[in-house]
Amino acid sequence: MSKARPAEGVREAFRERIEDLSQQAAEVAANLERLALFRLPATLFGMENGVDFYDEVRRFEISLIVGALKHTKGSQTRAARLLKMSHTTLNTKLKTYNIAWREYSKPSLSNQRIS
Secondary structure: OOOHHHHHHHHHHHHHHHHHHHHHHHHHHHHHHHHHHOOOOHHHHHHHHOOOHHHHHHHHHHHHHHHHHHHOOOOHHHHHHHOOOOHHHHHHHHHHOOOOHHHHOOOOHHHOOOO
């Protein structure tokens, strides 16, 4: 009987460690996603050929808009507020850049009920 208790303690410590690592992994993933919004374009490292300024601005705007839509789960009104722009401006940019905002309003698989 005394052998059962140490095994339970090891299992509990193992579960706690797994939960801790899972939380750390989620934090790293969130930080990486945030950093991706501010990544430097690869073209800046090869300036001798020039940089298409408008293409880089377009890419940056798309990154910001997608990030806001993900954060607001597809709510255009809240995403516009987050980006400090009018919802009509955001809607125009969604159409201009052909961003499928509905993709960000779908519930994740973990939130769906299984019948």
